[in-house]
Amino acid sequence: MQEKIAKFILPKLFVVSRQPVLLKDLLEANALFNEGMLIDPAKLNFRYRYGALYGVYVGLCGTLLLLALAVLHNTFTKIDFHYSIFATIIITSLVFVGFDAFRIWARKMKSKELIEIAWKNHFPYFPYEKYSRKIEEIYNEAMKDEVSRKDLEKYVLDKLVASAGETA
Numbered sequence: 001m002q003e004k005i006a007k008f009i010l011p012k013l014f015v016v017s018r019q020p021v022l023l024k025d026l027l028e029a030n031a032l033f034n035e036g037m038l039i040d041p042a043k044l045n046f047r048y049r050y051g052a053l054y055g056v057y058v059g060l061c062g063t064l065l066l067l068a069l070a071v072l073h074n075t076f077t078k079i080d081f082h083y084s085i086f087a088t089i090i091i092t093s094l095v096f097v098g099f100d101a102f103r104i105w106a107r108k109m110k111s112k113e114l115i116e117i118a119w120k121n122h123f124p125y126f127p128y129e130k131y132s133r134k135i136e137e138i139y140n141e142a143m144k145d146e147v148s149r150k151d152l153e154k155y156v157l158d159k160l161v162a163s164a165g166e167t168a
Helices: 002-013 023-034 050-078 081-122 128-144 152-167
Strands: 014-016 046-048
Touching: 002 014, 002 050, 002 081, 014 081, 023 081, 023 128, 023 152, 046 081, 050 081, 081 128, 128 152
Parallel strands: none
Antiparallel strands: 014 046
């Protein structure tokens, strides 16, 4: 369900450059994503459409708040108005905190989508789901060994093929 919503909403929330993602940026983004960190959108060549982001969030909140209002209206008319004020304060704070959570969720979903697209360009014979952790380990080794940017692709592919040969 979340994936269907993401496929419908995400293209409206972001602008994606036609420039390909560089190998080093892909490897860094993959490592950060696997660690649960947020990825700099510039690494994966995308940016927010803030107007659309606010619009979608307002629509989402409006829908949820109208449904809650329809369900809880009779209850709040019968109880002390102080509870209504307290509920309004809590809901307002949840709306503002929820926007940041929505923005982070959208960013993570778009990052994953763009990593998988770039993965198909750089590693077409190594499925993302199977090899993302292995390549993360190889990338971390390369950073420890201070492999130069121009030798990085050869280093990663050599290590990947060597490790794939050991498991076969």
